[in-house]
Amino acid sequence: MTVSIENDGTVSLKITRDFQHPPEKIFEAWLKPELLIQWMGPTNDVYVSNVETNPYEGGTYHMQFNEPNNQINKLNGVYKIITRYSRLVFTWVWEKPTEGAGEETLVSLDFIAINNGTRLTLLHQNFSTQELADRHHWGWDETLLKLERKALKILKTGV
Secondary structure: OEEEEOOOOOEEEEEEEEEOOOHHHHHHHOOOHHHHHHHOOOOOOOEEEEEEEOOOOOOEEEEEEEOOOOOEEEEEEEEEEEEOOOEEEEEEEEOOOOOOOOOOEEEEEEEEEEOOEEEEEEEEEEEOOHHHHHHHHHHHHHHHHHHHHHHHHHOOOOO
8 A cells, every 4th residue: 555645735545456257246346336336335334335337437426424323424426447357446535524525536546457356446636634635645555455355255256
């Protein structure tokens, strides 16, 4: 994982993780609501509901994160690039009252086929502060671990 400050003063983070599933299955786990709902969120106590995706370039997505303290955090964005099974780019915008609400960041996912699986590289850019980037680093790191743990169960069916 790397966190860096860009020339424009924004902060970005990059995480690479290997999965023992082909790119097609890992890619689809990011677009299908019935799969997202099973793994998105950093812990088992934080779960996603009300997921809507319109997976085409220019299409939108919406999801709601439910936390153990009954706090609800809503997220939305727009799909910018969808190159089946290799690249996915979308905006990431939290709604109020979540910290950083209204600030548009950009998530880029690259899916590379490797022996027995997929190397996923996640680049999340345009954070206004190091603190927001650090929070998202923790969230993404734990979320990708959760996807890895649950992948066998949720990805065993065909794409």
